[in-house]
Amino acid sequence: MDNNEEYQKNLLEFERKIEAEEKIEPRDWMPDAYRHHLIRQMSQHAHSEVIGMQPEGNWVNRAPSLRSKKILIAKIQDEGGHGLYLYYAAETLGVSRDQFVQWLHEGKAKYSSIFNYPSLSWADIGAIGWLVDGAAIVNQVSLCRTSYGPYSRAMVRICKEESFHQRQGYEIMCDMMNGTEDQRKMAQDAMNRWWWPSLMMFGPTDNDSPNSQRAMKWKIKRESNDKLRQKFIDKTMDQAEFIGLTVPDPDLKWNEETQHYDFGQIDWEEFYEVIKGRGPCNRQRLETHIQSHQEGEWVRNSAREYSRMMKEAKKELV
Amino acid sequence: METKEMIAAYATRLGDTSLILSHRLAKLYASGPTLEESVALTNISLDHLGQATTFYQYAAKLNANGLNEDDIAYRRNEREYDNFQLVEQPNTDFAFVMLRQYLVDAFNYHYYSALCDSNDETLAAIAAKAIKEVKYHYRHSREWLLRLGKGTEEAYNKLDNALVHLWSYTKEMFTPDAIDEALASLGIAVDLKSVQEQWERDVFEFFSELKLQIPEKIFQAKGCKEGNHTELLGHILCEMQYLPRAYPDAKW
Ligand SMILES: [Fe+2]
Ligand SMILES: [Fe+2]
Ligand SMILES: [Fe+2]
Numbered sequence: 001m002d003n004n005e006e007y008q009k010n011l012l013e014f015e016r017k018i019e020a021e022e023k024i025e026p027r028d029w030m031p032d033a034y035r036h037h038l039i040r041q042m043s044q045h046a047h048s049e050v051i052g053m054q055p056e057g058n059w060v061n062r063a064p065s066l067r068s069k070k071i072l073i074a075k076i077q078d079e080g081g082h083g084l085y086l087y088y089a090a091e092t093l094g095v096s097r098d099q100f101v102q103w104l105h106e107g108k109a110k111y112s113s114i115f116n117y118p119s120l121s122w123a124d125i126g127a128i129g130w131l132v133d134g135a136a137i138v139n140q141v142s143l144c145r146t147s148y149g150p151y152s153r154a155m156v157r158i159c160k161e162e163s164f165h166q167r168q169g170y171e172i173m174c175d176m177m178n179g180t181e182d183q184r185k186m187a188q189d190a191m192n193r194w195w196w197p198s199l200m201m202f203g204p205t206d207n208d209s210p211n212s213q214r215a216m217k218w219k220i221k222r223e224s225n226d227k228l229r230q231k232f233i234d235k236t237m238d239q240a241e242f243i244g245l246t247v248p249d250p251d252l253k254w255n256e257e258t259q260h261y262d263f264g265q266i267d268w269e270e271f272y273e274v275i276k277g278r279g280p281c282n283r284q285r286l287e288t289h290i291q292s293h294q295e296g297e298w299v300r301n302s303a304r305e306y307s308r309m310m311k312e313a314k315k316e317l318v
Numbered sequence: 319m320e321t322k323e324m325i326a327a328y329a330t331r332l333g334d335t336s337l338i339l340s341h342r343l344a345k346l347y348a349s350g351p352t353l354e355e356s357v358a359l360t361n362i363s364l365d366h367l368g369q370a371t372t373f374y375q376y377a378a379k380l381n382a383n384g385l386n387e388d389d390i391a392y393r394r395n396e397r398e399y400d401n402f403q404l405v406e407q408p409n410t411d412f413a414f415v416m417l418r419q420y421l422v423d424a425f426n427y428h429y430y431s432a433l434c435d436s437n438d439e440t441l442a443a444i445a446a447k448a449i450k451e452v453k454y455h456y457r458h459s460r461e462w463l464l465r466l467g468k469g470t471e472e473a474y475n476k477l478d479n480a481l482v483h484l485w486s487y488t489k490e491m492f493t494p495d496a497i498d499e500a501l502a503s504l505g506i507a508v509d510l511k512s513v514q515e516q517w518e519r520d521v522f523e524f525f526s527e528l529k530l531q532i533p534e535k536i537f538q539a540k541g542c543k544e545g546n547h548t549e550l551l552g553h554i555l556c557e558m559q560y561l562p563r564a565y566p567d568a569k570w
Binding site for chain 2: 054057060061064066068069070073074076081087172175176179180182288289292295296297298299301302303304305306309
């Protein structure tokens, strides 16, 4: 068999598995483009979990009750855990975590643009949990059926925790809407600031999303950006109305015919600005990550030196 | 003071030390040398927060003045807080964080072990739950100090520097006040003298293994049980209590 024949045979087997909904595992043959797509998407997902700790961490020392403090710390910890699952899963593609982090620091890898917005009041913690984790879940539930085995399994674990986050976020919004005038104002203000960026989390419209097509064919992605966005709007609208929050979109209304909500024009210019690194907190988020990574350097060095010495001491004993 | 009041004060200050330490650790959610360590630090923060909450709940029950655990945490001022000054000390670097943790963990390990035998059933139950967590914390911080103290020279120097700073806040942990003494005589509170002996034995032995010199002739802080603090606590409370203070009528 020559190389080309071998490639064709592998490709056929790969496509058969995809077609049959069998998972692709790390040792299976896969097209380079499939691997690269996953490396990009999974590391971006991992970085998002980790950078996403920052806007919430901004309030970790100002949570207004022991219970809310506990919930927030636990949530931030969960997100760190999600980052770990995803880095482990992404490493099965043959790239080390150090490399992923380096690409992030060099600006070669992205993270979800939602985390480039500032968290300005306690209600933002509610809005982030409810809207941002809520949007993430819609995407992640769909990714539980992704074709790459380790990614799919990581998603199944993560989704369980994300639905807690979404509920806890909504609970904060409920409590605030049932609270004082100041609290209601805070909640509405957070809604106004987080609504549109949350819709942008699903990415460009299907027409402007060239990579999506291929990812759908390989079943990395299972549903289109627009379809997921619509799902999110439909389920979130009812929750907003129920507690008396106004969605900052005058065009938003129920469409009897489509059985979905129609909604207004997303500001795609803002979206691309933030993606390109020109959002309100891009610089700060990345610098914070780089700084804590650098501050950990001497600790990691010392730990490495220690384990080297221990290994040597063991050798001498033998 | 009635015994009940004394137990409430005793539970409250145990809660104070746990809460302030939890607060310091929480801020390290993304500052560990590795992501795994960041997750571990928040985990430890949560354990201390859980301990603080149960101590405060018990104090609230005993006080019967209508104040709940949140009021205890969020509506008292600096001079009403009785935490160890050690736990207020800042997250200057990872050596500070881990040494602070180790010194408290070693204390908690012996302290909560003894508190498990308290004649007060609630305190004994809280201690029995806490000791499981504390054992893990103690092992964790000890493992890290080995890596810092026996690894590179840079790390050793940072650890040594942290020790010079933090040692000033160790003595007061063992200084009993009237409440400690009265409750100890009833078999409710822990005998601090024996905790001190065990703590010193562990710590001195470990530091000599790490070739760390215990600082001599330095300032020793005192008075944590009379609401004495470093300037740092006021800032911690400013931040922590901001919302309940700014919106006194709001429920969160
Ligand atoms: Fe997330
Ligand atoms: Fe997450
Ligand atoms: Fe989440």
